[in-house]
Amino acid sequence: xxxxxxxxxxxxxxxxxxxxxxxxxxxxxxxxxxxxxxxxxxxxxxxxxxxxxxxxxxxxxxxxxxxxxxxxxxxxxxxxxxxxxxxxxxxxxxxxxxxxxxxxxxxxxxxxxxxxxxxxxxxxxxxxxxxxxxxxxxxxxxxxxxxxxxxxxxxxxxxxxxxxxxxxxxxxxxxxxxxxxxxxxxxxxxxxxxxxxxxxxxxxxxxxxxxxxxxxxxxxxxxxxxxxxxxxxxxxxxxxxxxxxxxxxxxxxxxxxxxxxxxxxxxxxxxxxxxxxxxxxxxxxxxxxxxxxxxxxxxxxxxxxxxxxxxxxxxxxxxxxxxxxxxxxxxxxx
Amino acid sequence: xxxxxxxxxxxxxxxxxxxxxxxxxxxxxxxxxxxxxxxxxxxxxxxxxxxxxxxxxxxxxxxxxxxxxxxxxxxxxxxxxxxxxxxxxxxxxxxxxxxxxxxxxxxxxxxxxxxxxxxxxxxxxxxxxxxxxxxxxxxxxxxxxxxxxxxxxxxxxxxxxxxxxxxxxxxxxxxxxxxxxxxxxxxxxxxxxxxxxxxxxxxxxxxxxxxxxxxxxxxxxxxxxxxxxxxxxxxxxxxxxxxxxxxxxxxxxxxxxxxxxxxxxxxxxxxxxxxxxxxxxxxxxxxxxxxxxxxxxxxxxxxxxxxxxxxxxxxxxxxxxxxxxxxxx
Numbered sequence: 104x105x106x107x108x109x110x111x112x113x114x115x116x117x118x119x120x121x122x123x124x125x126x127x128x129x130x131x132x133x134x135x136x137x138x139x140x141x142x143x144x145x146x147x148x149x150x151x152x153x154x155x156x157x158x159x160x161x162x163x164x165x166x167x168x169x170x171x172x173x174x175x176x177x178x179x180x181x182x183x184x185x186x187x188x189x190x191x192x193x194x195x196x197x198x199x200x201x202x203x204x205x206x207x208x209x210x211x212x213x214x215x216x217x218x219x220x221x222x223x224x225x226x227x228x229x230x231x232x233x234x235x236x237x238x239x240x241x242x243x244x245x246x247x248x249x250x251x252x253x254x255x256x257x258x259x260x261x262x263x264x265x266x267x268x269x270x271x272x273x274x275x276x277x278x279x280x281x282x283x284x285x286x287x288x289x290x291x292x293x294x295x296x297x298x299x300x301x302x303x304x305x306x307x308x309x310x311x312x313x314x315x316x317x318x319x320x321x322x323x324x325x326x327x328x329x330x331x332x333x334x335x336x337x338x339x340x341x342x343x344x345x346x347x348x349x350x351x352x353x354x355x356x357x358x359x360x361x362x363x364x365x366x367x368x369x370x371x372x373x374x375x376x377x378x379x380x381x382x383x384x385x386x387x388x389x390x391x392x393x394x395x396x397x398x399x400x401x402x403x404x405x406x407x408x409x410x411x412x413x414x415x416x417x418x419x420x421x422x423x424x425x426x427x428x429x430x431x432x433x434x435x436x437x
Numbered sequence: 438x439x440x441x442x443x444x445x446x447x448x449x450x451x452x453x454x455x456x457x458x459x460x461x462x463x464x465x466x467x468x469x470x471x472x473x474x475x476x477x478x479x480x481x482x483x484x485x486x487x488x489x490x491x492x493x494x495x496x497x498x499x500x501x502x503x504x505x506x507x508x509x510x511x512x513x514x515x516x517x518x519x520x521x522x523x524x525x526x527x528x529x530x531x532x533x534x535x536x537x538x539x540x541x542x543x544x545x546x547x548x549x550x551x552x553x554x555x556x557x558x559x560x561x562x563x564x565x566x567x568x569x570x571x572x573x574x575x576x577x578x579x580x581x582x583x584x585x586x587x588x589x590x591x592x593x594x595x596x597x598x599x600x601x602x603x604x605x606x607x608x609x610x611x612x613x614x615x616x617x618x619x620x621x622x623x624x625x626x627x628x629x630x631x632x633x634x635x636x637x638x639x640x641x642x643x644x645x646x647x648x649x650x651x652x653x654x655x656x657x658x659x660x661x662x663x664x665x666x667x668x669x670x671x672x673x674x675x676x677x678x679x680x681x682x683x684x685x686x687x688x689x690x691x692x693x694x695x696x697x698x699x700x701x702x703x704x705x706x707x708x709x710x711x712x713x714x715x716x717x718x719x720x721x722x723x724x725x726x727x728x729x730x731x732x733x734x735x736x737x738x739x740x741x742x743x744x745x746x747x748x749x750x751x752x753x754x755x756x757x758x759x760x761x762x763x764x765x766x
Contacts, residue, residue: 163669194675203672216663220685220760230671266761279667 109179110290110322111160111206112136116174118152118159127392129155129169131346137290142316142323144337144354146330146369148389152346153326157292160324161208162193178205181289204234207283211295213276217267224263227251227282234286250281254311273304277311284315291316292324297332309335330373334358342366345392345400352425362427364405399430407431441765442754449746456742457735461508464731464738470500471524471729478728498524511732521732525724531736534721539740541611542717545706548637550695553644558691560645561652566679568657576649583646589708592639596713599635609714639709644698648691655687662686688759696752700741
């Protein structure tokens with residue numbers, strides 16, 4: 104991948120938490136890049152480190168317990184110059200100018216992601232004022248109304264003065280998107296943006312994001328546990344398990360030909376219309392992040408576990424443009 | 438908004454009527470009346486009092502009348518600020534006694550309230566934003582000490598330390614000797630401030646400690662909310678995130694608490710006022726209850742209830758300004 108076309112490149116990221124019982128390795132050696140205008144989907148169960156990956160990119164890992172222990176997060180500006188975000192303090196000016204301006208984020212819970220005591224308009228204006236040169240109050244307001252209109256909120260000139268509790272869940276998520284996109288970010292991190300919404304609203308929000316992505320030629324990092332949604336939005340998918348990437352490939356081949364037994368398990372455990380089979384859940388549960396096994400983390404749940412999986416952690420193998428962290432794809436096994 | 442306040446005040450009237458009956462009923466509950474305790478006091482001093490004089494006094498104070506007559510005698514003058522007469526203060530009107538003490542009561546109570554909030558909230562914010570740091574533990578320990586020391590104890594310690602360690606003149610009262618009866622002047626005001634800080638610190642310590650704990654707990658809750666992450670993700674400075682987005686959402690409980698605390702500051706200061714010889718209503722209500730001076734005791738209790746209602750109303754109004762989800766309809 105040529106660096107000029109790259110928006111963000113995360114290399115060997117380790118994000119740890121100090122707890123009373125020891126160090127929890129929430130993100131454990133994650134690497135990925137996102138190109139301009141593309142969408143990377145990150146899938147995994149709760150606690151697999153997908154949200155912490157996004158929080159690391161924003162440099163918003165909960166302090167003082169959480170910290171980035173190792174790795175690089177290279178952000179490429181419009182002009183091609185790059186900076187390593189891990190080198191900056193979370194409250195430094197450089198970081199604050201990137202947050203909201205270059206990289207914006209929307210969250211899982213639209214019901215609680217807007218501050219209840221300020222109007223929706225004030226909260227959008229706050230972001231615009233931070234990053235853009237609008238001199239007058241009227242201009243700022245105008246821009247906020249434009250953004251609300253853009254995300255499909257009707258009568259935005261009235262809605263702009265309303266408080267979050269006067270908005271429905273779907274409308275709040277639209278307002279969040281309006282706020283996130285108000286400064287034309289080049290990368291949008293969407294952390295389970297539709298999980299809390301009902302299915303019809305979910306479809307609308309995804310369509311909206313898709314359309315806005317095309318309008319603004321923006322990259323998206325889309326985090327979800329819903330494989331159905333990923334299939335619709337992502338160009339490339341990264342499957343995470345216990346803070347590590349177990350499989351990474353383009354969306355089409357992931358669905359057509361999943362490689363890692365965990366990915367296969369995920370695909371089998373979701374309902375598909377027209378397929379009249381019992382769902383097959385993945386047996387067992389995620390190992391404790393404090394006491395990870397010596398070998399493969401998925402060993403105890405894996406239907407195709409081998410002797411070597413118990414004792415040695417698999418490296419990443421490249422199989423036809425896909426990356427798989429599984430001993431099954433060792434040359435000898437092929 | 439204006440309508441809302443008016444409505445709340447109108448609703449207070451029946452509430453106060455009910456409360457006045459209740460208070461009067463409770464004051465009548467202990468056996469005997471003022472004269473019984475008066476006679477007991479006089480005879481304990483070795484003097485005797487003739488039955489004739491007792492009957493005379495009984496008639497003068499109207500103590501032999503039925504309860505409803507006594508109650509009516511008390512309430513009928515309320516709108517003219519006539520709350521009957523006090524027995525132990527030689528038939529002086531209750532209002533004249535209250536008028537003399539309520540100013541200083543409000544001054545001390547108000548200063549204490551301000552002290553608790555001005556000191557407690559910033560420390561609470563510091564503790565929450567520096568959770569588990571040395572500073573947080575320091576204030577936590579100090580807060581618990583403040584919560585557990587009885588007021589009068591703290592008053593005695595302060596007076597002792599002030600007198601024997603720093604050689605300050607008497608720290609009791611609100612004025613130095615030469616100003617007690619002097620007319621108001623700048624010098625007298627400064628003298629007042631020099632004395633005022635002791636009751637304020639003494640009365641405010643435990644309250645400040647609760648403000649610190651409450652603020653810390655609430656702010657920690659708020660800091661975990663999603664909208665705080667949203668604010669940070671916008672690129673706001675950490676200080677703006679905390680003071681603009683978090684603190685305002687953490688104030689609810691403190692505001693309600695401050696409103697409910699108003700009446701407590703009058704009766705709560707009783708022991709401290711006796712120890713520090715402060716001219717507040719605390720000792721007045723104490724002696725009135727002890728000697729069954731019913732009109733005086735009832736009126737002070739009624740004032741406390743009024744303060745509670747007013748405190749709640751103020752808290753509700755302030756809450757409405759802080760949180761737009763609260764509406765006045």
